[in-house]
Amino acid sequence: MLSFPLSLILIPYGIIVLIFIFLAAYSVHNLVRYGATTNSSFAATFAFLAGAVFVFFFTWQGLRGTDWSQQITFGGSLTGVTTSPSGL
């Protein structure tokens, strides 16, 4: 049966993160260039960056202890080994 390591799914996620970083940097640049002198612009930029940090922090928390060498097998169990119901 065809199988591949779990770590392979980090590649599409990495691409999404790179796109996000590019769009985030461009958005902040736009706001700073055209509307940096107002409180609402500053608040939106801050909320956006804080939200992004929040998402990355919870992703890191959720992925702690993951064994990336596990194999995903087509036609195999979707859940893998069931661990104790903590996290996520």
Add this chain to the structure above:
Amino acid sequence: MIDLDHLIDKKPEEKIIFQMRSHWILFLGELVLLWVLAALPIGLYVVFSGVWPSILIGTLSKPILVLMTSAYYLMLWTFFITKFIDYYLDVYLVTTDRVLDVSQQGMFARTVSELDLARVQDVTSEVKGILRSLMNFGNVYIETAGAKERFIFEDVKHPDLIRKRLLELVEDDRKRQGEVIAELGRPV
């Protein structure tokens, strides 16, 4: 206030009289959609907890779900900032000399249209609908003699006041230009 120097070549004596953007209530409507979309994975988590709890704790399925959820929220967050930029950088400016319509379309497109106050022929304000009447916002239509016949300030606060003030500015501009012409025509 928006940085005018990045958009146009400002004349030395030109001053921004007022700056407007669409009413914030319209942006709030888009934020409601964002909250609904943000709540979607939480709803799914609750459903899976009852129907298929093992998928939430499996050694394979858990990291996949975490990454999928993370990617979903990153895309949602990008959607939020794009909507904010679209709303916030979409502005109408009235200076002592002209009217400017800076239209932001998404993240990578911007159109700047300008109209000389001297070319303004007529200004009309319109407040239509319950919400607009209650919150006093609506459209201001500027009729011109040029090829682009109408300039529209969409869903701005206090459209009647803006119309009055705009007509005063047009009048002031005409007087100023009349004085300049008279000055030029005077024999030396």
